[in-house]
Amino acid sequence: AKQRGKAGFARYVEGMGEPVLAHMQLGGELWRALGDNEFRVVYQPILRLDDNWVVGVEALVRWHHPNRGVVLPAEFIPAAERTGLIVPLGRFVLRETCRQAAAWSSEFGADALQEAALNVSARQLHDPDFVSDVTAALVDSGLPCEQLVVEVTESAVLRGQQVSRTLFELDGMGIRLSLDDFGTGESSLSLLRAFPAAIVKLDKSFVDGIEIDDGQAAAADARQAVARAVIQLARAFGLDTIAEGIESAEQAAVLRELGYTRGQGYHLARPMDADGVSRLLARQQTM
Numbered sequence: 355a356k357q358r359g360k361a362g363f364a365r366y367v368e369g370m371g372e373p374v375l376a377h378m379q380l381g382g383e384l385w386r387a388l389g390d391n392e393f394r395v396v397y398q399p400i401l402r403l404d405d406n407w408v409v410g411v412e413a414l415v416r417w418h419h420p421n422r423g424v425v426l427p428a429e430f431i432p433a434a435e436r437t438g439l440i441v442p443l444g445r446f447v448l449r450e451t452c453r454q455a456a457a458w459s460s461e462f463g464a465d466a467l468q469e470a471a472l473n474v475s476a477r478q479l480h481d482p483d484f485v486s487d488v489t490a491a492l493v494d495s496g497l498p499c500e501q502l503v504v505e506v507t508e509s510a511v512l513r514g515q516q517v518s519r520t521l522f523e524l525d526g527m528g529i530r531l532s533l534d535d536f537g538t539g540e541s542s543l544s545l546l547r548a549f550p551a552a553i554v555k556l557d558k559s560f561v562d563g564i565e566i567d568d569g570q571a572a573a574a575d576a577r578q579a580v581a582r583a584v585i586q587l588a589r590a591f592g593l594d595t596i597a598e599g600i601e602s603a604e605q606a607a608v609l610r611e612l613g614y615t616r617g618q619g620y621h622l623a624r625p626m627d628a629d630g631v632s633r634l635l636a637r638q639q640t641m
């Protein structure tokens with residue numbers, strides 16, 4: 355059902371009726387890939403919307419398969435979560451991101467990047483060793499806690515006591531929590547009261563079409579209303595905001611007007627390898 359014709363990999367992991375054998379093959383492949391060091395981390399810059407200054411990055415994992423080329427997370431994260439591979443894979447992304455962010459700090463100064471954000475699955479938050487893994491990654495890399503951001507989704511957060519304990523411990527260490535895909539869940543509001551979030555990320559689905567202004571713009575109006583409501587909530591709770599999935603200058607302008615100060619999206623910067631971020635930071639240093 356997907357356009358990735360060459361190896362038919364997407365076929366295995368998409369849809370409901372996945373053949374058990376394909377499952378097992380993908381699961382096994384993922385463990386092999388981790389052992390063979392085929393995962394890489396790319397970084398999508400987070401920018402200030404008023405002057406396009408890079409203030410942070412979000413780490414995103416990629417699988418460099420020897421035959422299939424670069425495989426995106428949508429094709430393997432669900433299987434990694436099912437098989438438990440997400441725990442060691444997430445640990446790899448954590449360590450790599452901390453190491454890289456610390457390297458950027460020492461090359462470009464401690465203020466060059468305010469935040470390096472990681473995506474963390476429910477399964478990782480359930481792992482009783484997660485907090486000590488994070489501590490070890492910070493200690494080993496020398497990255498200050500304040501620079502690390504852990505992005506969680508609503509469905510991951512609402513998973514009971516162990517997860518809740520983990521989130522409060524991270525917060526207690528000075529690590530900021532970011533509510534990813536904000537507004538798409540059913541209890542976004544109560545989440546803000548129950549968890550020590552520092553940042554909310556307005557989901558891309560509210561950014562798509564937010565700029566449309568042509569008389570039949572009811573959908574765009576609704577998105578603007580959500581975007582405005584999220585800003586007001588964030589202010590009420592003292593949280594920072596990031597708008598994600600910004601694909602045009604018009605969208606950036608509308609969001610800026612609504613009060614968003616920071617954003618991410620293809621219009622601003624695509625995910626890139628660490629060298630790409632280094633070039634951006636080097637250029638900023640001369641400005």
Ligand code: C2E
Pocket residue numbers: 398413414415426427428431440444447473474475534535598599600601618619620621625
């Ligand atoms: P996410 O956390 O919501 O990340 C944003 C996704 O949107 C990324 O896709 C990014 O490349 C893409 N994106 C950014 N700007 C734009 C834009 O302007 N337009 C469009 N159409 N897309 C944009 P990616 O890298 O394929 O990641 C997909 C999802 O996989 C992520 O969604 C996240 O939930 C998950 N993921 C990625 N890396 C990791 C990881 O290391 N661990 C875990 N647990 N999940 C990860």
Ligand code: CA
Pocket residue numbers: 412473505534
């Ligand atoms: Ca994210």
Ligand code: CA
Pocket residue numbers: 534535555557598
């Ligand atoms: Ca997101």
Ligand code: CA
Pocket residue numbers: 535
């Ligand atoms: Ca998303």
